[in-house]
Amino acid sequence: MKWFAPIPLSIKLPLLAAAMMVLVGTVASQQVLRALAQVQDARIQELARMHVEGLSVALGPLVLRNDIWEVYDTLDRAAQGNEGRRMVLTAVADERGRVLAATDPRRVPMDSDIAALAGDAVALDDLSVDGASNILSLLAPLTYQGRTVGQIATELDVADLLSERRQALLYLIMGNAIAIGLLSCVGFLSIRKMLQPVTTLARQMTETKGEPHPIPTSIIPRGDGELARLARTYNSMVGAVAAKAEAERRLAERERFVALGRLSSSLAHEINNPLGGLLNVTDTIRSYSDRPEVVRQSADLLDRGLRHLRDVTRATLDQNRIDPETRILKLDDFEDIKLLIQPEVSRLALELEWSVDPDAVTQHSVPAGPVRQITLNLLLNACTAAGQTGHVGLMAHSKDGNLSVQVTNTGLGMPETALDRLLGDGPLSPGGGVGLRLVREIAKSMGGTISHAHEEGVTRIVVSLPASGEVSNAQE
Template sequence: MKWLAPIPLSIKLPLLAAAMMVLVGTVASQQVLRSLAQVQDARIQELARMHVEGLSVALGPLVLRHDIWEVYDTLDRAAQAGEGRRMVLTAVADERGRVLAATDPRRVPMDSDIAALAGDAVALDNLSVDGASPVVSLLAPLTYQGRTVGQIATELDVSDLLSERRQALLFLIMGNAIAIGLLSTVGFLAIRWMLKPVTTLARQMTETQGEPHPIPASDIPQGDGEISRLARTYNSMVGAVAAKAEAERRLAERERFVALGRLSSSLAHEINNPLGGLLNATDTIRSFADRPEVVRQSADLLDRGLRHLRDVTRATLDQNRMDPETRMLTPDDFEDIKLLIQPEVSRLALDLEWSVDPSAVTGCCVPAGPVRQIALNLLLNACAAAGQSGRVGLIACAKGGTLILQVTNTGPAMPKPALDRLLDDGPLSPGGGVGLRLVRDLARNLGGAINHVHENGETRIAVSLPTSWEAHDAEG
């Protein structure tokens, strides 16, 4: 029955209903034909009984006297009177089975054995119109005054009964065909109408294009039936999915802002320290304006401090501004990430291990913005996990057409809420790291994968990204 699987339900149900109607029609036709056959058998038996009984009354004395001519004359008169009736041939025999007379002497000669005529003959109670022949044969005893004095063999024409049976069969076939055709059409339309909500539900589920849409209220049947409840349940699920997606989007935005807040706090300390030195340099210039060497040293200090502030500001802008065009990743982006993470590393007195392969990064065709977000969020969480005087690291290399970013830290293992945010797409549980769900979304949008390992007191998170992002995006 596997061949039925591709057929839509709106087709299979009418076909099943039509098959059941064909079965019912066949059974009903058999019952009608059986009833008609029983009526016809009863009719032919009644006619044969009347024929035999009438001949027995008329021929009984003649057979006892072996009056052959009177027997023949009686049969001839009976045949003449019964012209147009069913009797085709009748023969009368004595007690020994020798023919005394027949309506067709040439076919059944006198003094012949009646058994030759009655080879296929049956008794009166077994007489039946079986449809094999238009003539049925009957062999019955000739009884007179309670005594069997001979035998009567007769052939009866039942062609009209067979014609009536064939006509009834034809009418049944035509009637059943018309009824089945009409009922199948009506059933098909009715089932299609009843299954319209299911068809709409299937279409809504298969043509979502990543965003399910609710079933319009006009397409939901009235009442509280199973299909109505199914459609309303689906609409509730669509609403819940949309609410979940919106909540996760807002949470990702909030986590992004939390990460930026932490980064801004670190950058504020990074900027504030040089500002103190710059202000001292300006005071020195004002106080010792007449000493060129002091002024030159102070100017050099001002230049180094301002350049450092410029680099920090530029890196911050590159990290957070939204470029109208996608810019591909370069080794300078990792230098910016290192500059941005350095204040947090210094604040926590962390040991930073940095290994970036410039040739691998240069050969990649990956957008810079998402990669910077991924690396910075993972490094911020690694710094928080490593704690005071811990160790964090970043490795960027290419392997087999894949850009691999690996962030490590010597802190404790990641808790389950943080792992759920980083590795799963399910609902978010309370707790977890900052920006980890954003990292997963960004990696998934780039066609990448995330792997997490914690062993020997070190946590390693590896993000694998296709180096040919444009080709991957085109395939998706």
């Protein structure tokens, strides 16, 4: 029945109904034909009984006298009567079974054995129109005044009865076929109309692009039936999904600002320290303006400090600028990420291990913005998890044709709530940000995967991104 499974439900049900109707029609037709056969058998038995009884009354004295000519004359007159059209042949024999007369003397000669004619003959009560032959043979005793004086053999033509039976069968087949066809069409249209909400629901769940759309109220069945409740439940689920997506979007925006706040604080700390040194340099230049070598060294130190501050500021602008076009990831993007994470590393006195394969970056055409966002978010979380004097690492290389970005850190490992945000698709639990969930959503939109492991005190998160990944505008 594997071929039956892919057939739509709106066709399965009419087919099953048609099959049931065929079964019922077949049983009903058999009952009708059986009843017709019983009526025909009763008619032919009654006709044969009247024929035999009439001949017994008329031929009894004649057979006793052995009056052959009177017997023949009586048979001839009986053959010319109404029943003669049914009785195609009648033969009368004496007690010894010797034929006295027959309606067809050539076929049944006088003084022949009547057993030769009645080879397939049956008794009166066993007479039945079975359809095997158009001619029925009957052999009955010739009784006169309670005494059997001879035998009567008769052949009956039942071709009209068989034709009537075949005609009835043809009418039954045609009637059943027409009824099944009409009722199947009506059933198909009715079931298809009844299943219209289910069809609409399936189309809404499979054919809509992006977010799901609710079923229009105008096509939801009236009342409180199963299909109406199903459609309303689906619309409620669509509303809940839309509300959840909106809430996650707002949380993502909030987390973005929180991350920017953390980054700004770290940058302010990083910039404030060099500024103090630069102010000292300016004081040195003012104090020793008459000493060219001191001024030159101070100018060089001032130049390096200002360039450092410029690089930090530029990297921050590049990270937070909304580009109208998707820019392909380059090796400089990882250098910017390293520069951006350096203040947090310095503040926590972390040991940073950095390994980026230039060939892997250039060979994989992936968008720069999403990769920068994923990497920076994971590194910020890794710095927080590692704590003071911990260890944080990043490695970017090519693996199985994908760009693999691995972030490691020492610490106690990620709690269950954080793992649910990073690896799960369920609703966000109260408290905490959505930075890890944002990492997952961006990776999924690019067709990538995320794996997590915690071994020997080291937490390892690997993001595998295929080439030519794309993200939605909302996430960019």
